[in-house]
Amino acid sequence: MRILVADDDGAILELLSIALEVLGFDSVTLARDGAEALDIVRSSKAEFDCFLLDIQMPRMDGIELCASIRARPEYRSTPIVMLTAMSDRKYIERSLAAGATDYVTKPFEIMDLKARLNSATQAYKLAQEGRAMTERLHALADDLVHRNGVELGDTFDIEDVPGYLNFDKFKGLVKDFGECGMRHAEFVVLQISDVASIYNACGPAGYFNFICDISDAISEVVTQDGFLFSYVGNGAFVVFDPRSRQGIDMSDIGADVEATAATLGLVFSNGSPIPIRLQQSDAFGFKDMSMRSREDLTRLSTVHSANSGADPFVVQAV
Structure with a gap:
């Protein structure tokens, strides 16, 4: 010692x-x-x-x-x-x-x-024992990712990230909103730009770690306001306010997450920095959320970006 x-x-x-x-x-x-x-x-x-x-x-x-x-x-x-x-x-x-x-x-x-x-x-x-155990767990997780193969469209269970829900829990919570009448919740989608290129450059294990790092950045930004979030695949996250408050400004979440993620110094295996840019949808309500599939959610911010000034929720449910 x-x-x-x-x-x-x-x-x-x-x-x-x-x-x-x-x-x-x-x-x-x-x-x-x-x-x-x-x-x-x-x-x-x-x-x-x-x-x-x-x-x-x-x-x-x-x-x-x-x-x-x-x-x-x-x-x-x-x-x-x-x-x-x-x-x-x-x-x-x-x-x-x-x-x-x-x-x-x-x-x-x-x-x-x-x-x-x-x-x-x-x-x-x-x-020392805790560090050794953490290293073993990380090695097992990496081995599991390599053997099973993480696809770009997969959702993940991410442990020990405040405010994060896996997609199944997220869907269950939205269902509970509908059943108990809490229908004033607002949602926004954050989409990682050029996510396919990042996935191809990182590989399955590296991409899983990248999404975990971005989740940490989102958690640091949104939990201070009591928001929750979930990863829905294809580089898209849904952030929402579960307390059904009205008038809460969510417009700067994407920019704040970008700034926080930039401080993490994320790099590819060759040492070059990973470009982290986020597109953010306009806020939408429970009614729009309840009608959307996971595939819809991964396209909302992209549609909004490509059709500036247009309704970002024109994608029909798949």
Whole structure:
């Protein structure tokens, strides 16, 4: 387990270095203040597995350093133990709010430090096991995609994306709307432009991952307004407001998703960027939705784009 210790007191650093070695931790990096510690974090090629941070330090205190570490995606769950003098305990609440997982009071007892680090070790092992399990699951998913072959028109089950419904659940919800009289819901379709070319360039497995990434971008944009969405195949998503509110502006969803997706840095296997452009239909209501097949939905925004100013819902149900 790689540990980074930050403290502006040289005697404390030396003591901690010796104590950690005695406790069996031999991969310890020392920093003399918060700014130096953050520079080490940014420049290190290998990730740290635990942090011991003093609260009161010059240039950058431990609370600010803790928040900066937590802001990095690779350290969202890494154990961070704060080192605090008795007089600094008033800062513990702020430290925990910044993302700290535990604290040790100075002057510390070696067994107290050991107990805190044992907890950190358990968290480290669980994180390692979780990463290994995630890698195995991704490998299995990729293998399943390769063996079964994902077609351009397929719908997907996408796990752990807030606001996402698979198409069967989406259809069931629309049916429930009709049966309970909630018919004021509004829908828009987002269509990925030139999706066939993207599919051909990515291949089945790459395309599945691409749709998952776009789903993440849509989720980030629409869930803040309580919207839900579903992928209906052929590069088309349906976004809708399940709470039947009227007057909610949905006109900028496509542009906002494009901007969010652009920050993901999605690339083809050769390293060239994937062009992400979305066509968006006008908003339409429950009556129009209930009469449409999945094939209709994948054409709505395209029809609207090709016939500017015309009714985007002229496609007859298939």
